[in-house]
Structure formats: C-alpha cells, structure tokens
Amino acid sequence: MAPRSTVRLAPLAPRHAPAIQRxxxxxxxxxxxxxxxxxxxxxxxxxxxxxxxxxxxxxxxxFAVLAGTEVVGACGLKDVSDGQAELGYWIGVPxxxxxxxxxxxxxxxxxxxxxxxLRRITAHTLARNPSSARVLEKASFRRVGEAxxxxxxxxxxxxIWLYVREHPAPLEASPA
Numbered sequence: 021m022a023p024r025s026t027v028r029l030a031p032l033a034p035r036h037a038p039a040i041q042r043x044x045x046x047x048x049x050x051x052x053x054x055x056x057x058x059x060x061x062x063x064x065x066x067x068x069x070x071x072x073x074x075x076x077x078x079x080x081x082x083f084a085v086l087a088g089t090e091v092v093g094a095c096g097l098k099d100v101s102d103g104q105a106e107l108g109y110w111i112g113v114p115x116x117x118x119x120x121x122x123x124x125x126x127x128x129x130x131x132x133x134x135x136x137x138l139r140r141i142t143a144h145t146l147a148r149n150p151s152s153a154r155v156l157e158k159a160s161f162r163r164v165g166e167a168x169x170x171x172x173x174x175x176x177x178x179x180i181w182l183y184v185r186e187h188p189a190p191l192e193a194s195p196a
Contacts, residue, residue, distance in 0.1 A: 027123040029083035029095060029131070032071045036084040039091035040064040043112030052149040053110045054173060067094075074098070081131065085111065085124040095124040097132050103139040105132055107185075109155070121152075125159035129185055139187045147179040161185045 030036070041064035043049065050057030060066070067082075074080035082096035093111035107128055111121045125143075132138040143161055145152035146169075153163070161183040169178035 026087050027120055027127070028086050029124060029127050030086055031075065032068055032082045032084050032094065032096075034065075034068055036091050037064040037068050039112075040067060040084070040094060043091070043093065043114075044110075046113050048113050049110055052146055052152065054108075054171065055110065071096070081128075081136070083124070083128065085109070085120055087115065087118070087120060092120050093124065095121075095128045097128055097136070097138075097141065100132075100136065100138070103137065105136070105138055105141050107132075107141050107143040107156075107161075116151075121155040122158045125155055125161075129159060133187050141185045143183040143185075144180045145183070146174065147181050153181055156183045159185070 044055055044063060045059040047057055049055055071082035079100050080096060080098040082094060084091045085093040085095050092115040095109035097105035097107055099106045107125060109121050109125055129141050132141050143156050145156060163181055164184050165182045167180045167182060169176055169180055
C-alpha cells in the first residue's frame with residue numbers, strides 16, 4: 021500500500037480529463053461502476069463539465085485522485101443535501117491494490133464532514149465486488165444492509181451492499 025502522504029484529492033478540472041478518459045475507458049472499470057461501457061470518446065470532458073456545474077450548485081463534489089502528481093482515478097460526494105451525501109469512487113486498473121481507493125474515500129469523507137458539515141455519508145457496492153467492500157470497511161464505513169439491484173446497468177438479481185459512515189463527533193443537541 022502506498023504511504024498516505026502520496027494520495028491527495030484535487031477538484032476535478034479540465035487538466036485531468038485526458039487521464040480520466042484513458043482510465044475510465046477500461047471495460048474493467050465499467051464492469052462494477054455506473055460508468056458507461058463503452059466509455060464515450062468525450063466522456064471525460066462531459067464528466068469534468070458536469071462535475072464543475074454540480075460543484076458550483078453545491079450538489080456534488082468530485083475530485084481527481086492523485087498519487088503524487090499522477091491522476092489514478094476519481095472520487096467524490098454526490099446528492100449532497102440535508103446533511104447527507106453519497107460517496108462514489110473508482111481507481112484505474114493499473115493502480116489497483118495500492119490503497120488509493122481507501123485513502124481517497126477517507127479524504128472525501130473528511131472533506132464532507134469538515135468542509136461541508138455533513139452528518140452522514142452513504143455508499144453502495146455490488147456484493148460481487150468484494151474489493152470495493154473492503155475499501156469501504158477500511159475507510160470506516162459499516163455495512164447496514166443489502167438491496168436488490170436498482171440500476172438498469174446490472175442484472176436484476178445482482179445484490180447491492182449498503183454502507184454508511186456517521187459524523188465522527190457527536191453533534192451538539194439544539195435547545196428545545
């Protein structure tokens with residue numbers, strides 16, 4: 021596993037698009053994420069533009085995952101509202117097994133709790149993707165249930181594992 025100091029998040033920007041395009045086009049990424057397969061030729065450019073718009077609206081915060089200066093994937097918080105958000109991430113195949121997804125997930129959760137004041141962050145993974153489940157568990161998410169697959173991309177019989185991470189500090193009780 022790479023030392024934590026080498027992994028950082030940077031707000032997704034046009035300069036990241038070429039690496040995102042190259043990494044996201046791998047069919048192994050699409051197999052267990054909601055990324056389209058095949059990944060469109062302009063997919064990264066559209067992803068970066070949509071991410072910037074959502075960031076400006078305060079509804080989602082997407083980051084390039086960097087190992088040193090190299091883009092190795094993407095991670096972020098979406099559906100941000102009412103003190104909650106959903107975590108999503110993917111790491112390019114050449115970088116699997118190095119701890120990057122775990123550290124990026126930890127950093128994104130810290131951003132959500134500290135910068136956005138979130139109380140709760142959810143995540144999900146396919147039950148048939150145990151590596152992603154390990155990422156979430158190592159990033160202090162706990163599995164709270166499972167559901168039938170709601171996504172048209174995968175088979176209806178696929179099982180989705182549901183995860184949650186609560187704000188680490190107790191919130192002040194408001195006076196009645």
